[in-house]
Amino acid sequence: MAVSSGRMPSRGGVRSCTNSRSKTGDPRTMSIHKFTIPELIFGRGSLDYAGVCAKQLGASKIFIVSDPGVEAAGWVDRLMDILRQEGLDFVYCNDVAQNPKDYQVKKGVELYRQSGADVVLALGGGSAMDAAKGIALVASNGGEIKDYEGANQVKDPLPPMVFIPSTMGSESNISQFAVVTDVERRIKMTIISRTLVPNISITDPNLLTTLSRELLLAPLFDALAHAVESYLSPLANPLTEVQSLKGLDLLWRHSRPALATLALDDLEQLTVAGLSSGIAFTNASVGLGHALAHALGGMYDVVHGISHALLLPSVMRYNMPECEAKMAVIGRIIIGERLESDAATAVAGIEALERFREEIGLPARLREVLPDNTMLPKMSHNAAKDICLLTNPRSATWKDILNIYYGAW
């Protein structure tokens, strides 16, 4: 291979090129991006590979984190059978609540340290997976979970992790995020670190066949929020954008049939939609919607996906002035056509999302789920400090946020 000379940047640096100019209709200059995901295994029956994957990571004894619901459906027993077939020893921790709490992480760490386990395997929804991340983090790095709040506060590597979601939506099995509630402060702490990306993610759509219709509702809106917010993020890049839009498209086409019949084909497509939006948001992050949902969940323990159902359309309206063209792309996927203008297409998409929320029976107003509105100002201050706000396309003060909460009241 020969290379022409004469155009090499000066030795001092390779950062700029004076003849750079856009000829392409893509005028923005890209900055440096990272794109990282776990090894993904997905498809019907992939749960069977749990033991093989754990062994591949050097496991001799596995620390299983799951929850009583997944256990009652029989999946924990099934997992244990699979691990036994591979000759693997394990301990089991199921003390995990919806919106996992700091004290649960602490108890899990004690159990982990006593166990002598060398691989963490989470089997469950976002709560079980985030609890497992918290346990793996504190067990390996010491201190308390709140020491790691924010971005890039983790120094030492975590034990190898195999994550198996029992539903879709959280995508904690892909992401560099963990969200744990600080019970004393009544906030959800967001911890972002690439050490939190599991080594291997196994997504078996069969696991969704034991969910009720009702249990699918919140995950669907969590996934919608991931697809939408990652697409609008200032950190979005071409590799994340296609996955955001693929996720949105699959979610929109398969949610109604999945809720109507719980057929495996549709559930499977929803798991792929989740993977797609998960690949997008772990690399492009999320925005204001997650800041608002975290503040709401921290204060009132509202299910995360329900918070998004309540707030996502309002957040999209707030963000629209800063990203009308991208919002129109979202709108076109949702309504299936482009209207006379970007603004009209974008608004029609938001309205269709609101109709979908009503149609599937989710609450539309905060007053339907909260005891009163006295904590809205406090929640607004909390949301204004949430790290996800840094990657929202439009800046927002606590007063802007309070207006959104009141608007959704």
Added chain:
Amino acid sequence: MAVSSGRMPSRGGVRSCTNSRSKTGDPRTMSIHKFTIPELIFGRGSLDYAGVCAKQLGASKIFIVSDPGVEAAGWVDRLMDILRQEGLDFVYCNDVAQNPKDYQVKKGVELYRQSGADVVLALGGGSAMDAAKGIALVASNGGEIKDYEGANQVKDPLPPMVFIPSTMGSESNISQFAVVTDVERRIKMTIISRTLVPNISITDPNLLTTLSRELLLAPLFDALAHAVESYLSPLANPLTEVQSLKGLDLLWRHSRPALATLALDDLEQLTVAGLSSGIAFTNASVGLGHALAHALGGMYDVVHGISHALLLPSVMRYNMPECEAKMAVIGRIIIGERLESDAATAVAGIEALERFREEIGLPARLREVLPDNTMLPKMSHNAAKDICLLTNPRSATWKDILNIYYGAW
């Protein structure tokens, strides 16, 4: 989280679900897929992170593989400066040819073993990167490179690898593929193993600014072949398909302006196109086009991307009966509209690709690059044994392949 009971598959297995049926217009049943990529870092100036990335992988002494062309452009010196700034020691191997040869891998392994290096860093095109993979593979697993021909023949882990492409197109920096020529047999051996996926890939579009227009031609067709063949592969899944099509779209929109002006903005979009199609093909594999190109390159040392320019349109025509709808999706991206039928759209796309080949000055007939046609039967037999044929949408005997070669003669 609660889970409804009564729909749990029998303990004996989770493979099938009797109530499975398609309600979605996506009738196919997905099988189990793997989706794995290295950590990707990309954008202008990302080369500066080479040392930090190597250290992150535990490097104390780095084995650099590059080639005289990249060296002449000044990039090897620049890299060495960056490594020195991080206090890293290194050795340098630049004995790499276009279509790297088995004896070059052997010499590289000797140098690696003498060096005491602990991380392999490739800086170059597909040849330098595939040579580096071959060296890392034989150095860690012993024997000769030909012992690993085929899929999944590698047992032991390789040394950590940081790969930095100096052009786009091969995407060896992402893929689980390495292709090395067996000089005695005059064939290109394809080695497929997830151990060949580098740990970290750094794509800095600045490196493309020292390429001449002529040196961009072959990589463009290699990338086009990756986008097209990964999309048509039976192993394609929704996560790979979006990246195949994004890659194709970016390639098609930015190739002409990039060739016309070599402006950094367009070169940058081509690197993203390469990453996109690389993410796709490392997970979905490629097909007949690569089998034909390998046989041609092994016999006559033809540049890999030029082989694709010669053969890809013919391969697309051959495959069309098995994948007309997908070929129409490709055609629509290329010609920018859908014609009256899938077949018409697909054919128009292939014809546009042929016109593009002519327009940029690439050969259209095998007779323009080969001394004579006496080896076509032997090449057809070699191509019929190529592992890439297993993931082609339409089966092909050696006689089918000979017909394609004659058709392109």
